[in-house]
C-alpha cells in the first residue's frame with residue numbers, strides 16, 4: 001500500500017496517478033495545501049495569488065477534463081514594478097530605458113562593463129556578473145532580498161531556476177525598440193472560482209474513501225515501514241511524503257544537517273475594498289523599495305474582472321523572524337498602499353490573512369548536497385519526498401503534478 005502524506009496538489013496527483021491501493025493522510029481538515037481558496041463577502045482569494053502556466057499539454061488536458069472551459073479565464077499577463085514613484089515594466093533588466101535618463105545611462109554602462117563569461121559563486125554574484133551594479137542594486141537585489149528575507153550571497157547561483165527572467169545584452173537592447181513584453185510567460189490561466197478549482201479537478205480522480213482529512217503523521221519507523229498518526233499505526237509498502245523535507249527527516253528520526261535548510265515565510269493579506277482603485281491594468285506589482293513593507297501586490301479585480309478592488313499583499317520574513325502583531329502590520333500595509341497610490345479613498349470592507357511557512361525555500365549549495373544524500377537514504381527505505389517542500393525546490397503546481405505522475409509511473413512500473 002502506498003501511504004501518501006499531504007493532500008496538496010502533489011499528494012493528490014500522486015494518488016490520482018497511482019490509483020488502487022493507496023491512502024492519503026492530510027493533517028488539515030481541507031484538501032489543497034497551499035492551493036486553497038477563501039470566499040468572503042463576494043471576494044474570491046487564494047492563500048496567495050496562484051496562476052497557472054501549463055508547459056505540458058497532457059497535464060493541462062488532465063486538469064481541464066473536469067473543469068468546463070467557461071470556468072477558466074485566460075489572462076494576458078501585465079505586470080509592472082513600482083520604482084521611484086513610477087511604473088516600470090517587468091522585468092526591470094529588460095526595461096531600463098523606461099528609467100530617468102541618468103539612471104538609464106548608469107544601468108546601460110554598468111551592463112556593458114560586465115564580463116558575460118565571468119563565473120559567479122552565489123545568486124548575488126550572478127546578479128552583479130550578468131547585469132552590472134546598477135540593475136542589480138536598483139531592483140534585483142532589493143526585491144529578491146525583500147522576498148527571500150536573507151542575504152542573497154547565501155543562495156545558489158541557480159536558486160530560482162527557470163523562474164528567473166534571464167536576458168542578455170542583445171535582448172535588453174533590442175527590447176528598447178521592440179518590447180517583447182515577455183517574462184517567463186505571456187498569459188496565464190486562472191479559474192474564476194479560485195485556484196482551489198484545480199485541486200478539486202485533480203482530487204476528483206481519487207476515490208474519496210482513500211483520503212483521510214484531519215489525520216497527521218506523527219512518526220515513521222523507516223526500517224519497519226510503520227507510520228504513526230494521531231489516530232492509528234499504519235503499515236505501508238511505500239511512503240510518499242509532500243510535507244517539508246526537514247520535518248519528514250525529523251519524523252523518521254534521521255540525522256541530517258539542520259543548518260542547511262532555511263526558508264522564508266510570507267504573510268499574505270487578502271483585502272477587499274468597496275470600490276475599484278486607480279490600478280486598472282496590472283495583474284500584480286513588484287515593490288522593491290524598503291519604505292514599503294510589502295514586496296508584491298496582486299489585483300484579483302483586474303484578473304477576474306471585478307468592480308471592487310480585491311488585493312493580495314505579500315510580506316516576507318526570515319524563517320526565525322517573528323511575524324509579530326498582524327493588526328499593526330495591516331495598519332502599516334494600508335498606510336503603505338495609500339502612500340504607493342494603490343489605495344486612494346477606497347474603504348476596506350473584507351480582510352483575510354494567512355502565513356505561508358515555509359513559502360520560498362532557500363536553495364543553497366549546502367541544501368542541494370544534503371538533499372541528494374537524504375533522498376538516497378530515504379529511498380533505500382521505500383520513502384519518497386516530493387513536491388515543492390518535500391522536494392525542497394522552487395517550482396510551480398504544474399511541476400508538482402509532473403513530478404508526482406512521473407514517480408507514480410516509475411514506482412508502479414517497477415512493481
Ligand SMILES: Cc1cc2nc3c(=O)[nH]c(=O)nc-3n(C[C@H](O)[C@H](O)[C@H](O)COP(=O)(O)OP(=O)(O)OC[C@H]3O[C@@H](n4cnc5c(N)ncnc54)[C@H](O)[C@@H]3O)c2cc1C
Pocket residue numbers: 005006007008009010011025026027028031032033034035048049050051052053215216217218242243244266314356358359360386387388389390395396397398400
Ligand atoms: C507565495 C506563493 C505564491 C505561489 N504562486 C504560485 C503560482 O502562481 N502558480 C503556481 O503554479 N505555483 C505557485 N506557488 C507554488 C505552489 O503553491 C506550490 O508549488 C504547491 O502548492 C505545492 O504543493 P505541494 O502539494 O507540493 O505542497 P503543499 O501545498 O504544501 O501540500 C502539502 C500538504 O501536506 C500536509 N501535511 C504537512 N505535514 C503533514 C503531516 N505531518 N501529516 C499529514 N499531512 C501533512 C499539509 O497540510 C499540506 O496540505 C506559490 C507558492 C507561494 C508560497
